[in-house]
Amino acid sequence: MKKKKIVLYDPSSLAILPLALIAIASVLNKDKYEIKIVHKFIHDDEYVIRQVKDAFCLGVTVLTGPTVVNALRLCQTIKKQNPNLPIVWGGWHTSLFPEMCVQEEAIDIGVVGLGESTFPKILQCIEENKTLETIPGCVVKRYNGSVVVNENDPIKDINTFDRHDYSLVDVEEYFQKKGSRTLEYITSRGCPGRCNFCVEPVIYGKKWMPLHAKRVVKEINHLYSTYKFSNLSLQDDNFFTNKKRLYEIAEGFLTNNLNFNWSGTLRADQGRRIENDLFALLKKSGLRTVIIGMESGSQKTLDHIQKDTNLNDLWNTVEKLRKHKIRAIINFIVGFPGESSESIRETLEVIRELKAINSNFKTELFTFRYFPGVTLQNISGKEHWPDLKSLEELDYFDISSTKNRWLSSSQQKEIFLFKQYLSYAYRKDLPSFFKPLMNLSRWRLNNLYFKFSLDLILARFLLWQTTPIVQGDKD
Ligand code: B12
Numbered sequence: 001m002k003k004k005k006i007v008l009y010d011p012s013s014l015a016i017l018p019l020a021l022i023a024i025a026s027v028l029n030k031d032k033y034e035i036k037i038v039h040k041f042i043h044d045d046e047y048v049i050r051q052v053k054d055a056f057c058l059g060v061t062v063l064t065g066p067t068v069v070n071a072l073r074l075c076q077t078i079k080k081q082n083p084n085l086p087i088v089w090g091g092w093h094t095s096l097f098p099e100m101c102v103q104e105e106a107i108d109i110g111v112v113g114l115g116e117s118t119f120p121k122i123l124q125c126i127e128e129n130k131t132l133e134t135i136p137g138c139v140v141k142r143y144n145g146s147v148v149v150n151e152n153d154p155i156k157d158i159n160t161f162d163r164h165d166y167s168l169v170d171v172e173e174y175f176q177k178k179g180s181r182t183l184e185y186i187t188s189r190g191c192p193g194r195c196n197f198c199v200e201p202v203i204y205g206k207k208w209m210p211l212h213a214k215r216v217v218k219e220i221n222h223l224y225s226t227y228k229f230s231n232l233s234l235q236d237d238n239f240f241t242n243k244k245r246l247y248e249i250a251e252g253f254l255t256n257n258l259n260f261n262w263s264g265t266l267r268a269d270q271g272r273r274i275e276n277d278l279f280a281l282l283k284k285s286g287l288r289t290v291i292i293g294m295e296s297g298s299q300k301t302l303d304h305i306q307k308d309t310n311l312n313d314l315w316n317t318v319e320k321l322r323k324h325k326i327r328a329i330i331n332f333i334v335g336f337p338g339e340s341s342e343s344i345r346e347t348l349e350v351i352r353e354l355k356a357i358n359s360n361f362k363t364e365l366f367t368f369r370y371f372p373g374v375t376l377q378n379i380s381g382k383e384h385w386p387d388l389k390s391l392e393e394l395d396y397f398d399i400s401s402t403k404n405r406w407l408s409s410s411q412q413k414e415i416f417l418f419k420q421y422l423s424y425a426y427r428k429d430l431p432s433f434f435k436p437l438m439n440l441s442r443w444r445l446n447n448l449y450f451k452f453s454l455d456l457i458l459a460r461f462l463l464w465q466t467t468p469i470v471q472g473d474k475d
């Protein structure tokens with residue numbers, strides 16, 4: 001029997017393996033289906049259009065943002081050419097706005113939440129020409145165009161799903177295009193946190209779903225012997241949640257002699273709970289970088305966004321990281337709805353202090369970007385929150401913009417200058433003639449005083465001039 005071709009498309013053009021598509025493709029019966037994963041990062045639209053010509057079904061993964069509109073346009077073109085091809089959307093955006101997605105003429109079916117159990121059932125029903133209205137987790141368009149939202153699919157234990165089959169994509173091609181042998185892998189889904197600016201609790205309701213440590217080690221061992229990667233980038237939203245699992249994973253890496261560096265996301269309160277012994281073991285097993293979403297240096301704001309973390313957690317964690325020489329990328333956000341100037345200043349002060357403590361810590365300062373669907377929207381009232389009415393509007397949800405409707409223009413300028421001065425104030429690789437400019441920038445950062453910034457122009461000019469002898473920002 002001829003296999004049925006399933007094309008799975010990721011419209012993101014960033015250099016990250018399409019783990020969502022690998023996940024749903026891995027559970028499909030390979031004797032029955034021919035699976036083709038296509039990714040904007042590697043393939044152009046023409047290639048996708050060619051691939052779907054003889055396909056049985058097209059599945060698309062979407063994240064909130066302008067890529068949704070690009071994916072929609074491509075699906076509209078495909079639908080025109082292949083009106084009978086079922087098009088299924090899944091991923092975070094579909095989970096948040098399933099009806100809005102399926103109301104689009106080009107999209108037939110939406111999947112809410114994990115796709116591993118729902119997608120095979122959808123394919124089966126299409127094949128047998130059965131109704132999809134009984135499949136949990138699925139949103140369907142009827143012949144008259146109305147949309148039916150089925151009950152949610154109860155969240156399954158992800159240990160029951162098949163291992164992710166990386167041979168469904170050309171991993172070497174990704175390494176080459178990225179310029180590094182970095183492999184992405186995910187060891188858990190969901191997050192126990194309840195932060196109200198984040199979509200995790202909205203979709204998975206504070207549920208954290210880990211793979212067993214033994215399975216993680218076994219799979220990574222297999223991937224390491226297949227692909228010989230140098231870096232493992234863990235995509236979990238919250239990798240360091242369970243200490244026993246951390247011990248087992250680190251020990252597993254060591255006993256199997258797995259020789260790579262790895263990175264993962266850590267909450268500051270988890271860092272406080274992790275003892276030095278465990279940090280030492282994690283470091284020995286290859287942990288080199290943690291990514292901390294601290295979000296704010298103001299306790300009032302941390303409480304408002306329900307981060308359930310305090311500043312002592314941060315100082316305790318960074319001290320341990322410094323001791324074990326583990327790099328940290330610590331992310332902050334300013335410009336939350338209603339955030340006071342004092343709160344913003346507190347955040348800038350914490351960032352400056354972190355840089356002063358350890359130039360190995362990289363701090364990132366973002367301005368708050370409104371994301372449709374988060375619960376903070378309800379807490380802060382509707383004022384200033386744009387209401388998403390159709391997918392087309394996502395073109396205007398400019399996620400790359402630093403502009404923010406909750407920050408005044410003078411605050412935005414101050415934040416811009418803060419970041420500029422911070423970019424060289426604590427660098428260790430600059431020639432000695434830079435010292436006076438660095439001292440001045442530190443003074444400015446200490447006093448949060450950024451007026452008459454001619455020195456910044458001079459510093460930027462010198463930095464540009466000295467680029468060939470300076471090896472970049474070593475922080
Ligand atoms: C890797 C990653 C990226 C990668 C690529 C992700 C991709 N193409 O899916 C890149 C770097 C491009 C990226 C970018 C951004 N990301 Co991101 N990202 C992640 C991360 C860390 C891992 C995603 C992943 O691979 N998960 C593993 C897979 C197996 O799970 P999954 O994606 O949930 O897929 C399952 C289901 O959703 C479903 N499913 C998914 N697709 C499909 C398709 C079909 C057909 C079916 C049936 C089912 C299905 O089944 C899958 C298996 O269970 C997640 C957090 C997380 N841990 O999930 C954030 C996350 C998805 N990103 C997020 C955000 C906010 C962003 C950015 C806006 C960041 C920014 N500020 O710029 C941008 C958005 C850019 C854009 N619009 O394209 C949010 C989601 C926001 C949203 N509403 O969509 C998340 C949840 C992080 C968070 N907690 O805030 N991201």
Ligand code: SF4
Binds near residue numbers: 192193195199238293
């Ligand atoms: S911001 Fe991070 S810790 Fe908070 S809910 Fe989202 S993923 Fe979890």
